[in-house]
Amino acid sequence: MKYSNPQIPEGINTSEQHPLKEFFMLTTGVLVLIVAAVLLLGFFADKLAHHIPFEVELNIVSKELLDGPEPGPMQSYLEGLTERIVSAQGLSQEMPITVHYVDDDTVNAFATLGGHIYMFRGLLEKLPNENALAMVLAHEIAHVKHRHPIRSLGRGITIGLALSMVSGTLGDMMANQIVSNTGMVTSLTFSRDQERESDKTALETLMVLYGNVVGADQLFVVLQNAEGTMKVPEFFSTHPLSEKRIQHIHAFGRELSASTTTQQATPLPLDFADWLSLETTEKEHE
Amino acid sequence: MIDLIILVTLLALGYGFGSYAESRHYKSIIARENRLRHIPAVTSRFPQMNNNSRDAELVSGSVVISVDYFKRFIAALRNLVGGRVTSYESLVDRARREAILRMKAQAEQLNADIVFNVKLETSSIHKGRGNSIGSVEVLAYGTALKTQQ
Amino acid sequence: MLVTNIEILPDKRIVEHLGLVQGSSVRAKHVGRDIMAGLKNIFGGELKGYTELLQESRAEAMERMIEQAEAVGANAVLNVRFSTSSVAAGAAELFAYGTAVVLE
Numbered sequence: 001m002k003y004s005n006p007q008i009p010e011g012i013n014t015s016e017q018h019p020l021k022e023f024f025m026l027t028t029g030v031l032v033l034i035v036a037a038v039l040l041l042g043f044f045a046d047k048l049a050h051h052i053p054f055e056v057e058l059n060i061v062s063k064e065l066l067d068g069p070e071p072g073p074m075q076s077y078l079e080g081l082t083e084r085i086v087s088a089q090g091l092s093q094e095m096p097i098t099v100h101y102v103d104d105d106t107v108n109a110f111a112t113l114g115g116h117i118y119m120f121r122g123l124l125e126k127l128p129n130e131n132a133l134a135m136v137l138a139h140e141i142a143h144v145k146h147r148h149p150i151r152s153l154g155r156g157i158t159i160g161l162a163l164s165m166v167s168g169t170l171g172d173m174m175a176n177q178i179v180s181n182t183g184m185v186t187s188l189t190f191s192r193d194q195e196r197e198s199d200k201t202a203l204e205t206l207m208v209l210y211g212n213v214v215g216a217d218q219l220f221v222v223l224q225n226a227e228g229t230m231k232v233p234e235f236f237s238t239h240p241l242s243e244k245r246i247q248h249i250h251a252f253g254r255e256l257s258a259s260t261t262t263q264q265a266t267p268l269p270l271d272f273a274d275w276l277s278l279e280t281t282e283k284e285h286e
Numbered sequence: 287m288i289d290l291i292i293l294v295t296l297l298a299l300g301y302g303f304g305s306y307a308e309s310r311h312y313k314s315i316i317a318r319e320n321r322l323r324h325i326p327a328v329t330s331r332f333p334q335m336n337n338n339s340r341d342a343e344l345v346s347g348s349v350v351i352s353v354d355y356f357k358r359f360i361a362a363l364r365n366l367v368g369g370r371v372t373s374y375e376s377l378v379d380r381a382r383r384e385a386i387l388r389m390k391a392q393a394e395q396l397n398a399d400i401v402f403n404v405k406l407e408t409s410s411i412h413k414g415r416g417n418s419i420g421s422v423e424v425l426a427y428g429t430a431l432k433t434q435q
Numbered sequence: 436m437l438v439t440n441i442e443i444l445p446d447k448r449i450v451e452h453l454g455l456v457q458g459s460s461v462r463a464k465h466v467g468r469d470i471m472a473g474l475k476n477i478f479g480g481e482l483k484g485y486t487e488l489l490q491e492s493r494a495e496a497m498e499r500m501i502e503q504a505e506a507v508g509a510n511a512v513l514n515v516r517f518s519t520s521s522v523a524a525g526a527a528e529l530f531a532y533g534t535a536v537v538l539e
Contacts, residue, residue: 006507006508007507
């Protein structure tokens with residue numbers, strides 16, 4: 001018997017593939033997979049959440065939270081306008097809209113579960129006429145009409161759960177972050193779609209109310225100014241760019257050959273500015 | 287954005303230094319394997335040879351090698367899609383051959399000319415500390431025998 | 436190629452020992468299987484996905500070991516041993532090694 005020790009050729013226990021090639025293939029593959037999975041999950045969650053009855057939404061939001069301070073003139077004015085918009089949009093009786101005036105500098109307005117809409121003083125101060133204000137309200141009411149709050153919630157939960165399950169099995173923190181960030185950025189497309197849908201419904205509402213879409217673009221000019229020079233690419237944003245939204249409004253106006261000149265705008269009530277400052281001064285006295 | 291810059295830097299550093307270290311290590315492994323070629327290592331337990339063998343002694347060699355960041359990143363992504371984790375193949379290959387070489391080097395010092403009953407143990411030191419991965423420890427041991435005068 | 440984990444074959448004589456041959460393989464299952472295994476952990480029982488993973492890994496490790504044995508001109512691998520380790524979470528590393536020999 002003989003003992004020898006011949007040389008074993010290299011490369012049997014290792015793969016030949018170049019690591020850089022594998023890196024690029026894996027990165028693109030994984031990113032494409034995540035985007036596809038998020039879009040698919042989001043789509044189905046969205047569809048399912050649509051079937052949740054509105055009553056459930058009403059029950060989720062507790063009543064105590066919503067009782068604000070004594071309604072001032074601004075509150076009653078907003079409520080009146082809301083009523084007109086609701087009937088113009090043809091919302092069903094089962095979808096009561098509750099508007100809340102918030103005495104705060106934030107330039108914002110939002111709709112949430114249970115048909116609650118919050119209008120901030122900061123935004124109202126900047127609006128030049130009633131049409132622009134109606135555009136804001138109609139946009140938020142359209143969110144409720146299309147069940148956007150509950151759909152976003154359902155989608156957010158589904159996608160978040162899926163992403164956390166996936167990232168739990170990953171071994172690396174950075175890879176983890178890339179996966180969840182990609183997922184989140186992808187899911188924003190749903191949010192932008194909802195904004196576009198609401199914009200469209202709001203414009204149709206304005207047509208019913210005023211017979212024109214005057215002032216609708218002014219809202220976005222205000223928003224554009226509030227954004228300042230800091231420009232976030234649309235891809236990373238929950239809303240479409242204000243610029244694009246203005247373009248859409250103009251296109252919509254042209255389609256219906258509705259005038260967009262500001263001359264025909266319905267002015268805000270004469271005391272509007274007083275109502276705004278009234279609540280502020282009251283607050284200062286407290 | 288900052289995260290992305292850090293990530294790219296880490297990946298580039300990992301790739302640069304990792305592949306340099308790996309090719310250097312392989313060169314040294316191959317050179318030493320050729321030098322120690324006269325000492326075979328076998329898994330047989332019973333030396334069936336002329337009965338003048340003597341001086342049996344336990345020899346062992348161990349090594350801990352870590353994978354670079356670039357390869358760890360690839361492995362993490364690979365974990366998502368499944369399949370062969372190629373970036374760890376060279377890691378365990380290097381670790382095993384290095385451990386065997388160190389065992390053989392010990393045998394050489396004893397003037398032995400064969401190592402019997404070689405066993406290899408692999409463990410991952412990072413195991414259990416979260417999901418952090420990336421280094422393997424290999425222990426090779428066997429009995430060195432001096433068979434001929 | 437004869438692969439066995441005994442070292443003395445009753446009716447065969449070993450002509451030449453060719454030293455250690457080894458084969459290893461690191462493999463992972465896709466994330467769906469990982470998640471299913473995580474869920475299965477609640478109820479217990481066999482994790483089919485991971486059993487499959489180990490089998491695939493073992494088969495590949497064996498293949499590679501045999502490839503090495505063929506490369507050095509052996510016709511059998513004796514005293515084969517397997518060892519597993521978990522180098523990465525969710526990936527299985529299978530290692531097979533044995534002595535390559537030339538049988539009569």
